Amino acid sequence: xxxxxxxxxxxxxxxxxxxxxxxxxxxxxxxxxxxxxxxxxxxxxxxxxxxxxxxxxxxxxxxxxxxxxxxxxxxxxxxxxxxxxxxxxxxxxxxxxxxxxxxxxxxxxxxxxxxxxxxxxxxxxxxxxxxxxxxxxxxxxxxxxxxxxxxxxxxxxxxxxxxxxxxxxxxxxxxxxxxxxxxxxxxxxxxxxxxxxxxxxxxxxxxxxxxxxxxxxxxxxxxxxxxxxxx
Ligand SMILES: *Cc1c(COP(=O)(O)O)cnc(C)c1O
Numbered sequence: 001x002x003x004x005x006x007x008x009x010x011x012x013x014x015x016x017x018x019x020x021x022x023x024x025x026x027x028x029x030x031x032x033x034x035x036x037x038x039x040x041x042x043x044x045x046x047x048x049x050x051x052x053x054x055x056x057x058x059x060x061x062x063x064x065x066x067x068x069x070x071x072x073x074x075x076x077x078x079x080x081x082x083x084x085x086x087x088x089x090x091x092x093x094x095x096x097x098x099x100x101x102x103x104x105x106x107x108x109x110x111x112x113x114x115x116x117x118x119x120x121x122x123x124x125x126x127x128x129x130x131x132x133x134x135x136x137x138x139x140x141x142x143x144x145x146x147x148x149x150x151x152x153x154x155x156x157x158x159x160x161x162x163x164x165x166x167x168x169x170x171x172x173x174x175x176x177x178x179x180x181x182x183x184x185x186x187x188x189x190x191x192x193x194x195x196x197x198x199x200x201x202x203x204x205x206x207x208x209x210x211x212x213x214x215x216x217x218x219x220x221x222x223x224x225x226x227x228x229x230x231x
Pocket of ligand 1: 224
């Protein structure tokens with residue numbers, strides 16, 4: 001784990017400036033994109049420093065590690081996102097810790113989340129992870145399975161579907177990720193057209209390598225780890 005956070009203010013400012021440039025290029029509202037700082041590689045001290053510098057959204061990918069890291073909770077105005085694969089046997093801990101689960105990708109996980117959210121007396125906001133590029137090693141449902149999962153989510157009184165998430169393939173030329181992000185947005189638009197009364201406002205897409213392209217394609221949440229936390 002990295003303990004030195006020197007230069008964090010400069011890195012956050014640089015990322016924010018690049019985010020703002022992408023928003024301007026796309027002619028979008030500056031308030032429409034949220035920076036989620038993925039803190040999975042850094043310790044709590046770095047998260048607290050990022051919070052002090054104004055960041056409010058943090059992403060973690062492992063339930064157990066995150067539970068230890070946030071044993072002392074973040075201030076109430078911070079939002080903790082689960083962005084990693086969620087095993088069914090970790091759902092109870094995930095519901096206890098995370099404000100929002102971005103990695104919902106299979107029927108058994110929806111069932112487990114509903115059961116634990118009900119038990120905790122919570123309404124848990126969730127995002128469907130879609131494996132747009134159909135990479136065999138990656139989590140996420142197939143695009144053609146998203147509608148059925150969404151229908152299942154809507155039958156769950158303790159889960160609140162908010163949108164879609166994807167991880168683009170790692171490309172040397174980030175421009176090559178554009179069709180993946182565009183496809184996620186088009187899938188969201190199609191699902192919104194087909195289902196009444198569902199607000200899929202969240203498009204969580206874009207990481208350190210490709211967030212500018214994702215913003216141009218409509219990302220509302222960019223999940224950035226290395227550009228924020230790694231020197
Ligand atoms: C690690 C991770 C990120 C951040 O990746 P960087 O390349 O460090 O910006 C974003 N999303 C998910 C799901 C991750 O696991």
